Ligand code: SF4
C-alpha cells in the first residue's frame with residue numbers, strides 16, 4: 001500500500017543540495033530522471049512491498065534528505081539491476097540506491113539486522129560464519145571441516161580486522177570488541 005504523503009511541504013525542511021550530494025556519492029545521474037516510472041513498473045521488490053523506486057528518486061531529487069535516508073524501504077531493493085537495464089534515461093537507479101544506502105549508514109540509519117551481519121563480518125571475516133551443520137556437511141562431501149578462509153587463517157582474519165578498524169567500520173556499526181581484541 002502506498003505511504004501517506006505529507007500535505008504541507010516546508011521549503012526550509014528540504015536539503016536543496018541533497019541530489020548533488022547523492023550524485024557525488026555515486027548516484028551520478030540522478031538528475032537525469034524524468035519520472036517515467038519504468039523503474040517502479042519493473043521492480044520485483046515493489047511488486048510485493050510498498051517500495052517505489054521512482055518515488056524514492058523523486059524525493060531525493062526534491063531534497064527530502066532525512067525522509068529518504070531514514071526510510072526502511074530503502075533496504076528493500078535487492079540490487080537486481082532490472083531498473084538499471086530498463087531506465088530510458090540511463091539514470092542507473094540501482095547506483096542511486098546504493099549511494100543513498102551508504103549515505104544512510106553514514107548518517108546513522110542502519111537496520112539492526114544489518115548491524116548483526118556486519119558484526120559477524122568484523123568478528124569472523126564472514127558475514128555468514130560457518131556453523132556446526134555446515135562443518136558436518138563439508139566433511140560428508142570430503143572437504144576439510146573448516147574452509148581455508150579467515151576461519152582457518154588467523155593472520156588473514158587479523159588483516160581483515162585491521163582494515164576494518166582503520167576504516168572505522170567497527171565504530172560505525174557499534175561493534176563491541178572483547179577484551180584484548182581492541
Ligand atoms: S526509469 Fe529512470 S527516468 Fe524513469 S522514473 Fe525510473 S529512474 Fe527516472
Ligand code: SF4
Nearest residue numbers: 043077078080081083
Ligand atoms: S535494482 Fe532494486 S530498485 Fe531496481 S528493479 Fe531491482 S530491486 Fe527494484
